[in-house]
Amino acid sequence: MNNPNPKDVILWTLRRGEGDTVNMYNYLAGLMQVSTGKNFLNFGYWDDATRDPAKAQTNLCNLVGNMAELEKARHVLDIGSGFSEPAFLWKKTHQNITITCVNINRNQLKFANMQTDTPEINLVNATAVKIPISDESCDRIIALESAQHFKPIKDFISETRRILKKNGVIILAIPVLLKPSKFNILKIGILKLTWSSEHYDMETIKKTIQDAGLKITEIKLVGSNVYLPLAEYYIQNRQYLRSEILKRYPSYVEKILFRSMLKMKQTSTDHTIEYVLIKCTK
Numbered sequence: 001m002n003n004p005n006p007k008d009v010i011l012w013t014l015r016r017g018e019g020d021t022v023n024m025y026n027y028l029a030g031l032m033q034v035s036t037g038k039n040f041l042n043f044g045y046w047d048d049a050t051r052d053p054a055k056a057q058t059n060l061c062n063l064v065g066n067m068a069e070l071e072k073a074r075h076v077l078d079i080g081s082g083f084s085e086p087a088f089l090w091k092k093t094h095q096n097i098t099i100t101c102v103n104i105n106r107n108q109l110k111f112a113n114m115q116t117d118t119p120e121i122n123l124v125n126a127t128a129v130k131i132p133i134s135d136e137s138c139d140r141i142i143a144l145e146s147a148q149h150f151k152p153i154k155d156f157i158s159e160t161r162r163i164l165k166k167n168g169v170i171i172l173a174i175p176v177l178l179k180p181s182k183f184n185i186l187k188i189g190i191l192k193l194t195w196s197s198e199h200y201d202m203e204t205i206k207k208t209i210q211d212a213g214l215k216i217t218e219i220k221l222v223g224s225n226v227y228l229p230l231a232e233y234y235i236q237n238r239q240y241l242r243s244e245i246l247k248r249y250p251s252y253v254e255k256i257l258f259r260s261m262l263k264m265k266q267t268s269t270d271h272t273i274e275y276v277l278i279k280c281t282k
Contacts, residue, residue, distance in 0.1 A: 018127060022105050029083075029108070031257065034244050035234075039111075041082040042145040043175070043275065045222060046229035053233060060173065060226075061086040061144065067218070067279055068140050068171045070094045077102065077138040077163060079128050079156075080146020084112035087121055097140075100133065102126050129155035131163060139168040147174045151198050153205070157212045164282045170214065172278040177201040178271050202276060209280050218279040226275040227268035231261045 032041050036053040044056025045063050070076065070090055074097060078087050081101035091099060098120045103109050109123045126132050128143075128150040141160045143150075150156040160170050177199055209216055234241060238258060245254045267273045 018104055022107075026105070026107055030248055031245065031253070034248060035241055039083040039085045039115075041085075042173070043226045043230055045225050046233075047225065050229070053230065056230070058089065061089050063222075064142060064144050064171055064173050064277065065090050065093070067220075067277060068142055068169055070097060070140065073097050073140040073169075075138045076100070076140040076142065077131075077133060079131070079141065079143045079160075080104075080149065081108075081112070081123075082146070083108050084115070084121065084123065086142075086144055087112075088116060088118075091118060091121060098122070100124055100138070102128065102131055102133075104128070129159060131159050133163050135162055136165045138163050139165045141168070141170045142173075143171070144173045145175070147172050147205075148176070148198055148200060153198070153200060154208050154212070157208050157214070161212050161214055161282060166282055168282055170280045170282075172205070172276075172280075174200070174205065174278070175273060175275050176205060178274045179203075202274065205276070205278065209278070214280045214282060216278060216280045218277075220277040221274055222277060223268055223273065223275040227264050227273065231265035231268070234258070234261045235265075 029041060033039060036057060038054045038057060040054070040057035040061070042057050042060050044050075044053050045060040046056045047059065050056045050059060064086070068076075071094060073094070076087075076090070076097050076099045078084070078099055079102045081087060081103045082105075084101045084103075087099045087101050091097065100122045101109070101112065102124045103112075104125065104127050106125055109125055113123055124132065128146070129152070141164055143156075143160075147153065147156060164170060179201060206216060206219075234257075242254050242258075245257070264273070
């Protein structure tokens with residue numbers, strides 16, 4: 001995508017319609033690619049052995065895959081699949097699964113289609129609140145850092161319940177506000193530009209899942225392994241990352257990104273934001 005007018009970027013962030021989210025990701029996905037050299041679109045999970053964002057992103061995909069018990073799965077639905085990089089990774093390590101990647105972003109699906117000819121990975125262009133998949137057809141449903149964009153969230157959860165087989169597993173990996181409060185929304189400040197989503201709070205997500213008749217079996221709060229190390233990595237390596245980003249983006253984009261990283265560090269430290277992995281069953 002050509003560089004848009006900054007006013008357009010602000011409007012995409014404020015409106016957050018499906019078209020706005022597509023436009024935002026078409027424009028900003030390259031920041032992840034430039035910064036990591038990979039095609040994952042997640043914040044990553046950092047442990048003591050992690051030295052770079054690409055490894056952290058792989059860690060998060062593996063963590064989600066393990067939580068979903070993919071070794072026992074056959075039909076996996078990856079909703080909001082990005083460039084389908086997680087699906088490629090899961091397929092390599094679990095040969096018996098078939099994965100359907102659902103994404104509203106046609107450009108990302110076209111890119112994914114060029115990266116693979118694996119017949120067990122199917123690419124579907126659709127919205128997450130009206131998924132063209134038959135009832136009780138999947139035993140695993142995963143939304144890896146995508147459900148924060150889906151609205152209304154209850155329609156998405158309702159769709160996952162419809163599609164999930166009995167005793168199947170749903171995994172959400174989602175950035176959240178830790179507590180419901182208008183002041184928390186105000187506190188994230190400029191972070192809203194790089195975390196362009198609905199900013200759901202933890203209790204809303206839990207209640208929506210339970211109201212749909214799904215059972216939450218596990219919750220992991222991993223924000224300390226996501227936000228702080230990512231922000232520190234950017235701060236410590238800003239000179240190099242800035243030089244790479246400026247090859248594709250105007251300087252104001254990098255400045256916003258840097259300030260957002262500072263805000264991410266602050267709001268994670270004061271427990272305004274959290275990153276949660278939720279496992280639920282039907």
